[in-house]
Amino acid sequence: xxxxxxxxxxxxxxxxxxxxxxxxxxxxxxxxxxxxxxxxxxxxxxxxxxxxxxxxxxxxxxxxxxxxxxxxxxxx
Numbered sequence: 001x002x003x004x005x006x007x008x009x010x011x012x013x014x015x016x017x018x019x020x021x022x023x024x025x026x027x028x029x030x031x032x033x034x035x036x037x038x039x040x041x042x043x044x045x046x047x048x049x050x051x052x053x054x055x056x057x058x059x060x061x062x063x064x065x066x067x068x069x070x071x072x073x074x075x076x
Contacts, residue, residue: 014055015053016050016052017042017053020058024061040058
């Protein structure tokens with residue numbers, strides 16, 4: 001987390017793009033790109049330009065589900 005972040009994100013259900021970038025260890029531009037590409041869900045707050053991301057969605061990005069690769073199935 002960056003030094004100017006007062007609170008840890010794990011005590012809040014919604015985080016900002018900057019906090020999400022710190023949590024995922026990537027740039028804010030990359031987080032915005034993931035949102036635009038619909039990889040990471042996000043929502044605007046009210047009539048503002050503020051965008052918030054659910055902490056649970058960030059954790060899903062870090063813990064992807066691994067599916068069986070049928071191309072490597074020796075039974076084929």
